[in-house]
Amino acid sequence: MSGRRKILVIEDEPGIRLAVKDELEFEGFDVELAEDGAGGLAAIRRSRPDLILLDLMLPGRNGFEICQEVRAQGLRTPIIVITARNQEADKVRGLELGADDYVTKPLGLAELVARIRAVLRRSDQPKARDRDVLDVPPLRIDLRRHAAFKRGVELPLTDTEFRMLALLVTRAGEVITRDEFLDQVWGEHVHVTHRTVDTHVASLRKKIEDDVEHPTCILSVRNVGYRFNENITSP
Ligand code: CA
Numbered sequence: 103m104s105g106r107r108k109i110l111v112i113e114d115e116p117g118i119r120l121a122v123k124d125e126l127e128f129e130g131f132d133v134e135l136a137e138d139g140a141g142g143l144a145a146i147r148r149s150r151p152d153l154i155l156l157d158l159m160l161p162g163r164n165g166f167e168i169c170q171e172v173r174a175q176g177l178r179t180p181i182i183v184i185t186a187r188n189q190e191a192d193k194v195r196g197l198e199l200g201a202d203d204y205v206t207k208p209l210g211l212a213e214l215v216a217r218i219r220a221v222l223r224r225s226d227q228p229k230a231r232d233r234d235v236l237d238v239p240p241l242r243i244d245l246r247r248h249a250a251f252k253r254g255v256e257l258p259l260t261d262t263e264f265r266m267l268a269l270l271v272t273r274a275g276e277v278i279t280r281d282e283f284l285d286q287v288w289g290e291h292v293h294v295t296h297r298t299v300d301t302h303v304a305s306l307r308k309k310i311e312d313d314v315e316h317p318t319c320i321l322s323v324r325n326v327g328y329r330f331n332e333n334i335t336s337p
Contacts, residue, residue, distance in 0.1 A: 107222060108132040110151035112142035112168065113184065114160050118209065122155065125211040126218070139163030146172060146179070153222055155214075156201070157184045158192055166199055173200035180221045184209065194325050198279045224276075236271045238334065241310060241319065243271050252310060262287060263306045270320060270330035279327040303328055 109131045113119045123133045134149055136142040139162050146154065158165035165183055172179060183196040187206045196204055202221050205214050236243040242251045248264055250257045259267065265287045270278060280296040288294050303320060311317045321329045
């Protein structure tokens, strides 16, 4: 990592806000604070943080709306949402709206710092899409030629299937939500549903998996989306 990284903390509870600020500054981060959604959005625009730590339950515009708004503006800034413990649905919704990770209250500061470092590390990696050929044995994706191969044999993928596969492999190990597929593969102005994503994943699996009933490349993440297995074990 180069230089000091700037973390924007959007949290309405002063006690948590200050405890997090102290801890992060102690760990060598620059910290900016916002206490509500409007202030948070203004700070994002003004100071372009390297990562946003976002409480979901905020007065005024809540964390879900902030998350959605940030992504709608095309910003890829990593976001970690803070949820109340046992709010499983909130975690899922946060991830669906484009958050990268979540932590639960009460916050463990050591865990929080570890999560922040992990998410920053991930976002620092050179984007795989900048490379032309992605090797994920037994698959190989040639982005420039728009072609995919399995054990050296070209796969008969449709354009949509290729784009889905390229998105999955480019971000191997990360969950891609159905909304992200819709945005990135179909574009935002096309009216297709989550069901369409599932249908295309099914046809893609038929072409790339050894055993469609037990997929090892494209894994389902229940209620959220799909993840490309970065640790495929394949002959
Ligand atoms: Ca709150």
